[in-house]
Amino acid sequence: MKHQFVDPKSSSGNKGEADECLFEYLHAEIVNYVLTTSVNTGEKEEDLSRLESMGFSVGYRIIERLTREWPRFKDELDTIKFICTDFWTSLYQKQIDNLRTNHHGTYMLQDNSFRLLASIGGNGSKQYLRESPRLLAFTCGLLRGSLANLGIPCTVDAEVAALPSCKFNVYVQRI
Amino acid sequence: MTVHNLYIFSRNGQLLFYTEWNRLNKSGMTQEEEAKLMYGMLFSIKSFVNKISPLDPKEGFLYYKTSKYTLYCFETVSGLKFVLNTDNGAQNVRELLQQIYSQVYVEFVVKNPLCQLNQPIQSELFRTKLDELIKKSPIYLNRSL
Numbered sequence: 480m481k482h483q484f485v486d487p488k489s490s491s492g493n494k495g496e497a498d499e500c501l502f503e504y505l506h507a508e509i510v511n512y513v514l515t516t517s518v519n520t521g522e523k524e525e526d527l528s529r530l531e532s533m534g535f536s537v538g539y540r541i542i543e544r545l546t547r548e549w550p551r552f553k554d555e556l557d558t559i560k561f562i563c564t565d566f567w568t569s570l571y572q573k574q575i576d577n578l579r580t581n582h583h584g585t586y587m588l589q590d591n592s593f594r595l596l597a598s599i600g601g602n603g604s605k606q607y608l609r610e611s612p613r614l615l616a617f618t619c620g621l622l623r624g625s626l627a628n629l630g631i632p633c634t635v636d637a638e639v640a641a642l643p644s645c646k647f648n649v650y651v652q653r654i
Numbered sequence: 655m656t657v658h659n660l661y662i663f664s665r666n667g668q669l670l671f672y673t674e675w676n677r678l679n680k681s682g683m684t685q686e687e688e689a690k691l692m693y694g695m696l697f698s699i700k701s702f703v704n705k706i707s708p709l710d711p712k713e714g715f716l717y718y719k720t721s722k723y724t725l726y727c728f729e730t731v732s733g734l735k736f737v738l739n740t741d742n743g744a745q746n747v748r749e750l751l752q753q754i755y756s757q758v759y760v761e762f763v764v765k766n767p768l769c770q771l772n773q774p775i776q777s778e779l780f781r782t783k784l785d786e787l788i789k790k791s792p793i794y795l796n797r798s799l
Contacts, residue, residue: 500765503765506767507767510767511767598762598766599766599767599768599777599779600778600779602779602782604778604779604782606778607777610768614767
């Protein structure tokens with residue numbers, strides 16, 4: 480990811496492109512590696528749980544770094560708003576475009592041009608629609624891990640209707 | 655001014671991509687044959703230019719011109735070759751080729767984890783973006799020929 484990590488407020492990286500795409504290439508290789516080493520159970524669905532759990536532990540750690548200068552969050556919505564703005568900007572150089580909630584623990588985060596999908600397809604192209612979920616599993620885990628460390632246990636899934644836009648659904652577990 | 659067609663070759667001479675805009679004369683052979691012929695000619699011209707050059711050839715072969723069209727060749731450091739045929743009046747084609755490489759090929763092929771490198775390019779997004787770039791360039795002026 481970027482040097483923005485150190486200071487999320489100073490936007491626009493001009494350190495050259497290499498550090499920006501390093502994460503993208505590494506992510507792509509991790510996805511390929513996980514897919515080739517995962518045991519094929521003969522099911523149609525690819526096994527993306529390892530990617531998801533990797534994302535979880537990364538997200539869990541990142542939160543310590545990103546929130547160290549933040550006061551406590553007021554409530555759940557406040558936390559989600561932080562995820563949509565500062566968290567997303569630090570990781571993907573843009574904010575979440577649309578946030579919806581039913582006020583009962585379900586949140587829908589929509590990114591109209593998700594960075595990991597932006598080079599895959601666009602303008603309603605259906606070409607790589609089937610392969611795209613594997614590029615989202617890590618980020619789902621990332622969200623779940625971050626929220627877990629912020630005290631919100633939840634499950635996260637993602638859906639893609641038209642590249643390069645995607646939706647992350649966060650279901651908070653009520654105890 | 656107009657742009658005729660574009661070939662992209664891998665460093666091993668494989669045709670990665672071909673597309674055409676205003677091409678009136680067909681070569682009368684299959685695309686593979688044509689690509690082999692084209693690559694063979696480029697290879698020969700390159701070594702010819704480098705051997706015959708009386709001075710240190712820095713960039714080597716850049717383009718050739720016939721009475722009807724000009725062929726521009728841009729080779730990246732990694733050995734990819736972008737070959738573009740335009741009419742004789744076209745200007746700044748090298749810049750355009752550089753843009754095709756850095757703004758389209760790198761962005762939508764190299765950064766696409768679902769694209770195999772050194773294999774023919776399948777991505778539809780790549781084709782769309784390439785078409786956009788060419789059509790908004792001043793070199794592309796769709797004259798009725």
